[in-house]
Amino acid sequence: MPTTLQDRSEAGEGTAVRYAYKASLIGSAHQFELTEDGLSWRIAGRSGVWDYADISAVKLSYRPVSMQQQRFRADIDNAKGGRIAILSTTWQTATLVAPQGHLYRDFIVELHRRMQAAGSRARLVGGLGPKTYTAALALLACLAVAMIGLLLTALLTSNWMGALFLVGFAALFTWQVGGFVTRNRPRRYSFDQLPDALLPKADRNR
Template sequence: MDGGIGNRGFRVTPRSDRHDDADFGTAYTYKASLIGAAQQFELGDDGLIWRIGPKAGVWPYATIAKVRLSYRPVSMQSRRYRADLQDVSGGRLRIVSTTWQTVALMAPQDQAYRSFMIELHRRMRDAGSRAELIGGLPPAVHTGALVLIALVAAALTGLLARAVAVGSWSGALFLAGFALLFGWQIGGFIRRNRPRRYTFDDVPKDLLP
């Protein structure tokens, strides 16, 4: 991930991984990988303060050019959301609602992530930001996912029809169950990630925990 622009003369103070009551909603920390450094973010008076490993900086709220919110589940965590930020110089930051704790545990941070994102949007609005606010996947990616789902659905329908025709009821039952599970999981992903624009006062609820 691109850490973005430099510190622009601001002094960034390292923060711990723990959010106390005073910081809740204005500070957020997560680990993108088990062995990587924690990524720390804080909503300061001057802008969004970030620290990723040895890199650190401040993005004034008015210089944040784009925010994309999306729902990004993975095999180990179905409740995973992501915000991709870009500033006017092309720097990029990624903030995810889950954090790695152990080899087998990716823990959700639903309330902390939601509060932080809502407060970030509020401060950007108050700073007069003209950022592009986007929800969901890029249109081309979303369309490709719809085409893939249609192909899988057609294949499952053909297999189910064949199973019924030859009297393989156990196979038909299995395929029907698989189709329902597939539709429930993938359908939710597609529905939440439909491409859209939103405003500072109407942040999509389905793209936040």
Template sequence: MPKPVLDHATTAAPRAPDTSYAYKASLIGAAHRFELTDDGLSWRTGGRSGLCRYLDIAAIRLSYRPVSMQSRRFRTDIECADGQRIVVLSTSWQTAALMAPQDRDYRAFLTQLHERMAKGGSRAMLIGGIGPTSYAAGVALSALVGVAIAGLLLRSIATGEWAGALFLVGFAVLFAWQIGGFIGRNRPRTYTFDQLPQGLLP
């Protein structure tokens, strides 16, 4: 009785589906394209391309980086062992007046990247927020601005300048909302593969 012919296409180990992500950092520049493959993190920008294997990723830093055109903008900095530095942004330029958020795709891409690194036994350093020096400078500057606003507000009330006092109150609320959110989200910390900092993801 003849032996059945094995179908290698069906008996081979299933290949994990690739996950891709792309964004434009500027209106006129080439798009940055990334793909998570079985071999590692593949990237392409214009005529340049490269591959960083998951075990060769030395560090990942997640941060919140709002800009005037987009208040919900997040950034990931990836450092590879060979010196490659990869930047992934959660927004993409669409037109001269539109920087579109890509929240769902950005989150899915980063979640899948961390899962693949963890599965491969990565020992990468996982960092959340900005550097301690920059963070301390931001906190000190915010405190100085807060003291200055409080002083001006008390003076306006004492002299009966109610219009000026209302303006200062409005400015204080706006400042606390924007700068306070930046400082709060970007507190320096480390995290683990199974607990990504939600404040640094859209």
């Protein structure tokens, strides 16, 4: 079920809500804060405060990488042309990209709540762009046809090891790529119903 704005952080109405992550090992953390004045951000020596009503668009997406499968992203646009990105993971060491799922989720949900309270008319979208999504589906269809052809060839030639390998590869590919495509289906959403598929799972034990 989609996330509602009632599933927000426990912060009070006027309490600042903070979130930070490191996009790489080099450089300082990207820092964000939800204040009474708006969305405050500090990235690579630059900083600013965007009024919630001036945020023109929010795009949520699922962006897994090899080192961290549970990785989500929010792209936030300002009416004056600025854009900032917020990721749900942070670099800790050269080999560790750590998830910050519940912190990211709380921040994004609270951001939407404050935007709605400010009367925002921002465009709220999720997933890939329609053209990119269509191209991804076409590519997957071509790969599926090729895999089926190879599997039939392996079966007709009694190459059981090859067939077993293809089945295993297809299952792994479907699990990884299929989840990416399914989650990133293009969609519009509302302030009252954020897409759960594009947010980390809520931590019910907190």
